[in-house]
Amino acid sequence: MDTLLNISQLSVKFPTRFGEFTALDNIDLSVAAGEIHGLVGESGAGKSTVGAAIMGLLQSPGYIASGDINFMGEQLGSLSAEQYHAIRGQRISMIFQDPQTSLNPLLRVSEQLIETIRQHSDVSHAQARDRAISLLEETGIRDVEQRMDEYPHQFSGGMRQRVVIALALCSDPELIIADEPTTALDVSVQKQILALIRALCTTRNIGIILITHDIGVINEITDRVTVLRSGRVIESGPTAQVLGNPSDEYTKALMAAVPRLDKRLDRFRNIVSDDILTKENTSWVVEGASSKLASDWLLQDHQFDTQEPDDNRQSILSVTDLAVTFYSGQPGWFKRDPGFKAISDINFTMRSGQVLGVVGESGSGKSTLAKAVVGLVDPSHGEMIFKSAVLPPGSRRARTHPARRQIQMVFQDPYSSLNNRQKVEDIIAEPIRFYKMASDNKKIRQLVASVLELVEMPQSAMLKYPHQFSGGQRQRIAVARALVARPEFLICDEPTSALDVSIQAQILNLLKDLQQTFGLSILFISHNLAVIRQISDSVLVLRNGALVESAQTEQFFSAPKHEYSQMLLRETPSLAMLQKQL
């Protein structure tokens, strides 16, 4: 196969106030026509910077410090700004991550396609339209003639990503850079989009660079793969070889940290755990604070026997016929708004000390369920029993209601769930003060320091602000904030989906440990079946607001009953190549 793109010794630097930051450090990479080359790595590895450097769209003030990008015999670095812009779209195209935001919301799909086609070739409007139709058909959109004059918001996520791909194909490019093309999509759609990319690559003989953090995706469709870490190439080679028989320690650890669909692990291997503790100052401590103090505090009025068999445990939460309906902003005058049923007819019972995994695609009502329990939205129908007492709906649940303290929540995005204007100490102390669990300032301080230690953070973290921490550390702080209220019931809404796999592994380990030590009951929401398998005792599957299947975890993964569950399991990218490693 011909080499399409050859990158040699490429370095990209970003000048900052504190000296130069090297985003890419002497990268080598080559892509052949008809080949999908995967770039994999965690956040900060420099994957997207590679794509931006090839497109000549590095975010200012970043610049190429050294090295060449050779595209079909042409040195891209030597092109003038106009020549470069002429190559974009014409010969090299890009597919972006989020189809919700990568299409102009004010222009019809047909306008965007026709403009792009006419930009690159001298054809009439009608010819361009014909070509747009055939491109949309090629990417698998039905009823093209009618649908192409609609606006992007009238298409579903998967359909939009097909439109994005059609746009990238407008001028028959030789190379496509796909930056996380399926990350924002549900698994079933992801499978279709990946198949489409593969098909286009083969039939049109296009070279594709596929940037992703998802090992499953790499495994599914790439021919070759390059593993990046902190701007350096760790390992590169044919996918089967790199994933199946990695030679570098980091790659091995990365593979081990990926939750497996086919296997439940007790603990994950830690790749970066040492970094956290060595970088932080561990010598600063609050007098009398220790993780022992925190565990005693948490177990104080909460007798829990881990030895007791599951069946004897009491039910902690039971939900009957629960439904939540949302009404659009303004009520109509003439007709009653039927509303949107986010969830309906939900029934389940959770036993104390268990982890219940809730899984479903976007829009299935997972988060709505969590919000109804925690009291952020009011159910329109049904009953919730918490610890053998009726749990009132959020708007009628008094501030002093015991469930307010006993049910705590950990949110998905640790970047927006912590108040950036408060110190970590104040963030964690707030529940203690609010629920009046201690009033002595010295005692509160001790507790804050101890609970930080419990979530494996240095005590000195309490002196800083949230923005000084990484995503994983922030999520630990969020867990600490939830724990310090001494909850019996924890709701985790996608707690790891904003995190890298290695960090995800750490947080899952932490949650497992805490759950076992303190006998917490956890409602664990995730779109990721593999994660659910690792942590939960039983599983609920939601689809379009309805309960599809409810089963014990092991039973569910070995023999799912419902068709939809089977489909979900089938479509999740497998890691079959990793099989022999473990």
Add this chain to the structure above:
Amino acid sequence: MLNFILRRLLQSVFVMLAVSLIAFSLFRFVGDPVAQMVGQETSIEDQENLRERLGLNDPLITQYGRFVGNLVQGEFGFSYRTRQPVSEMILNRMPATLELGLVSLLISLLVGIPAGIYTAIKRGGVLSNVLLISTLIGISVPTFVIGIFLIYLFGVELGWLPTFGRGQTVQIGWWQTSFLTWDGLKSLLLPAITLGIYQLTLTMRLVRAEMQDVLKTDFIKFATARGINYRSLYFNHAFRNTLVPVITIIGLQLGGIIAFSIVTESVFQWPGMGLLFLDSIRYVDIPVMSVYLVLIALMFVVINLFVDMLYFAIDPRVRLKSAHG
């Protein structure tokens, strides 16, 4: 969409009723209307007769109903000061103010939008900084100072432009326009610039801020990666997406320009509604003041309704939402 407009119209009716209530209480309770109308030597009996004849002894609700009824029929009463019908006085003055407002709006849009786009694209460029700093001066110096400065420079020192009044005007029906004579246009220039400079700065800064946000979005990055030419990228793709917030603010500002052109009209002795309002305040001419109040409120309501309808034209997502809702 029809549903939406009907709902908006109904809301507007309530707003207008509230404003007319204020105008009514202004008319009825700020001073005694009868005492304002009659001379000092009018006997008490005559005053009582007049009071009875004007219906000022009727229950308040009846009086308010009559007040609103008259307003709706365009009967605005008589001025205490000139004894002319208020409607005639306002109609005489309205063209001057509307023309002044329109021209200053045009100036602010024609300069402000391109300048906003330019400063957003060429961030940190020399011309961008000059524009930003000079308009900052424009916004922080009070209107009357700018007006006086312009009069001094172009009227007194250079002698290019007239410094007061509308100059020659042409009568078209009841509308007196200064658009059709050279003298009228020249007279219009200075007050329009004075009035428009604040709006210009606001428009420019708003467009700039919105453009900068839009230029960071994925769809602009994607369009760049598709090699769309920069002209279409900036104007068709990016600028269109800034329009919703921009027209909201411009709409509100247009109302403000017309309603509060008082200072400018006074500096340039512009014979518009603002000057009329100022005179009315000076002579406690309550009927003129209350009608002015109602008319300005009506103008705001109409502009807002118009802006809401523009949303439909600009953003397809609004259209869809209202079709469902």
